[in-house]
Amino acid sequence: MTAAVRPGPGASRDGLPEDVxxxxxxxxxxxxxxxxxxxxxxxxxxxxxxxxxxxxxxxxxxxxxxxxxxxxxxxxxxxxxxxxxxxxxxxxxxxxxxxxxxxxxxxxxxxxxxxxxxxxxxxxxxxxxxxxxxxTFEGPLRAAGVPVRYAPESAAPPVYVTDVATRPAGRLSGPLVVSMRAIPARLVARAVEITARYPAGHGAPVHIGDPAALGIADLTRPDFGPSPVVEDGDVPVFWACGVTPxxxxxxxxxxxxxxxxxxxxxxxxxxxxxxxxxx
Incomplete structure (x- = not known):
């Protein structure tokens, strides 16, 4: 018999089973x-x-x-x-x-x-x-002691539309979209090292620090997803996001x-x- 684990935050709605x-x-x-x-x-x-x-x-x-x-x-x-x-x-x-x-x-x-x-x-x-x-890289981050902080009502990160253009191809073009995770400053280098190992999970961050450099005017107001959870001493770290296409x-x-x-x-x-x- 397959062992079961508890569903993640927000997953115990819509008549879902108690265990996943x-x-x-x-x-x-x-x-x-x-x-x-x-x-x-x-x-x-x-x-x-x-x-x-x-x-x-x-x-x-x-x-x-x-x-x-x-x-x-x-x-x-x-x-x-x-x-x-x-x-x-x-x-x-x-x-x-x-x-x-x-x-x-x-x-x-x-x-x-x-x-x-x-x-x-x-x-x-x-x-x-x-x-x-x-x-896919959040598990390795947690295993390495890097916190992945989300709002209580969601297990997804805040997502922002940037003013950075992607490279067009044929009929497709548009802005780069990023997800953000607030990382303690002392662990940012570790987070970069870990996520760079996973190009199939967007790889290393595309930006660290000032959101304005990506055209993000207000970090507290993401375009998609919940509001960010940022604690004292955290640095905003941004990864490319699959919402882009x-x-x-x-x-x-x-x-x-x-x-x-x-x-x-x-x-x-x-x-x-x-x-x-x-x-």
């Missing part, structure tokens, strides 16, 4: 059955989590090129064949239509729905991309795009340290 299985495969089964609809942020420390982007085939090359030119916010982990909803990486075999807790659907650049299952919305020309996520995609006016709902990620079977085992 301790393996990604077991969690994905709950998600597919509709018994887990909450965030994955704060769950299953050490396992690779991923952002989701699904685009029509005729936009897929532009999107892949955009990711290649902007690897910090868009580290590509897996790409599906056109029309095939199944992702296969190492021992992970999962259905992108059902195995994330919540999605966002866009039609012609406008947000149309936020369902928990996209089976009815899947298209024959759909191409799925799974991109690395910073939640979600701001670039609507401007393409594609007939449809699909992304994950913030904080509701795909979870792979492999840990960030081990990487995917041969399938």
């Amino acid at each position: 299985p301790a393996t990604p495969a077991a969690l994905r089964r709950l998600v597919a059955d509709g018994r887990w609809t909450g965030p994955t942020a704060g769950l299953l420390d050490g396992y690779q989590q991923a952002n989701l982007v699904i685009v029509p085939r005729d936009l897929a090359f532009d999107f892949l090129l955009y990711c290649t030119r902007n690897p910090a916010p868009c580290p590509v982990l897996a790409v599906t064949e056109p029309g095939d909803p199944v992702v296969r990486l190492g021992t992970t075999v999962a259905d992108l239509r059902t195995d994330l807790p919540r999605y966002r659907i866009w039609h012609d650049g406008e947000l149309a729905a936020e369902p928990h299952d996209i089976t009815a919305h899947w298209r024959p020309d759909a191409v799925g991309f799974l991109l690395g996520c910073s939640h 979600q701001l670039a995609l609507p401007a393409t006016r594609a007939p449809y795009t699909i992304t994950h709902y913030p904080g509701h990620m795909f979870v792979f079977d492999h840990t960030v340290d081990a990487g995917p085992a041969p399938g």
Whole structure:
């Protein structure tokens, strides 16, 4: 029998089970059955989590090129064949239509729905991309004694839209989006060293210190997510964020795009340290 762990902050709502299985495969089964609809942020420390982007085939090359030119916010982990909803990486075999807790659907650049299952919305020309996520390096940070401070109501970091432009590709362009974690000054170098080991989780910070250097006028008012938790002696540290492509995609006016709902990620079977085992 699989051991269970407590859900992360904010995960015990929407009729969710009291305990969360301790393996990604077991969690994905709950998600597919509709018994887990909450965030994955704060769950299953050490396992690779991923952002989701699904685009029509005729936009897929532009999107892949955009990711290649902007690897910090868009580290590509897996790409599906056109029309095939199944992702296969190492021992992970999962259905992108059902195995994330919540999605966002866009039609012609406008947000149309936020369902928990996209089976009815899947298209024959759909191409799925799974991109690395910073939640994957939080376990290693905590294990090294670096605190990861979040507001009590959320297990996700505050996220900010910067005035730094990403490198455009085809129809895609937009600003860099960053997540922020307040780190004690004496541990900033340690946090940089640890996160740099995980390019599949956005890697090392893109900025340390003054938020104004990124065009962030008020650190207490993030564009997405909860207000930051900053204690005396903390330094704001900013990492590239997977919300970046979600701001670039609507401007393409594609007939449809699909992304994950913030904080509701795909979870792979492999840990960030081990990487995917041969399938």
